[in-house]
Amino acid sequence: MQKPKVGISSCLLGQSVRYDGGHCHSSICTDTLQTHFQYIPFCPEVAAGFGTPRAPMNLVVNLSTPQLEYAENIEDYSGKAGVDLSGKLADGFLTKLDQAAELNSYITKSRSPSCGRGTTPLYTASTGLISETGSGLFISALVERYPQLPIVDETELEDRVILERFIADVTAYNSLRNKSNP
Numbered sequence: 001m002q003k004p005k006v007g008i009s010s011c012l013l014g015q016s017v018r019y020d021g022g023h024c025h026s027s028i029c030t031d032t033l034q035t036h037f038q039y040i041p042f043c044p045e046v047a048a049g050f051g052t053p054r055a056p057m058n059l060v061v062n063l064s065t066p067q068l069e070y071a072e073n074i075e076d077y078s079g080k081a082g083v084d085l086s087g088k089l090a091d092g093f094l095t096k097l098d099q100a101a102e103l104n105s106y107i108t109k110s111r112s113p114s115c116g117r118g119t120t121p122l123y124t125a126s127t128g129l130i131s132e133t134g135s136g137l138f139i140s141a142l143v144e145r146y147p148q149l150p151i152v153d154e155t156e157l158e159d160r161v162i163l164e165r166f167i168a169d170v171t172a173y174n175s176l177r178n179k180s181n182p
């Protein structure tokens, strides 16, 4: 039987797509989970044409709407002189959202302004300070389109109980889909 297709932030598989030209290889994803799933890797920032390496970006809360902005340096980020890149990022992942209909789950990179799920720092435009955490723009759009899709943050998988429940959830989601679309 074909393994369930699972979307994943490309950098977690060791692909050098991060803003600094590096990756965030997760051995849990490649060693423990790869036997259960067929991965469909995706990097929304590369898909949007930002290039690698690139300036780091942050999510800034501006009039209550998170938007993606370039920052020269994440530590010095003021939130005042940024350029809104949300539209450019969305243009890069729109087709991917349609293709995600084939997925049974998604594994996200923690804290990313594009891929994080509930862990991404949100900066306040007026002060440049972190006000709260939220989700990256790609993952927010994915959740909006597929609210039932099981999504997990890579750091959650370090908990054995969550890891095993995640495998069970994805397997159940996959069988439900197969029954609905024989």
Ligand code: SF4
Binding pocket: 009, 010, 011, 012, 017, 018, 019, 042, 043, 044, 045, 046, 109, 112, 114, 115
């Ligand atoms: S946009 Fe997502 S996949 Fe790309 S480097 Fe950042 S966290 Fe990884």
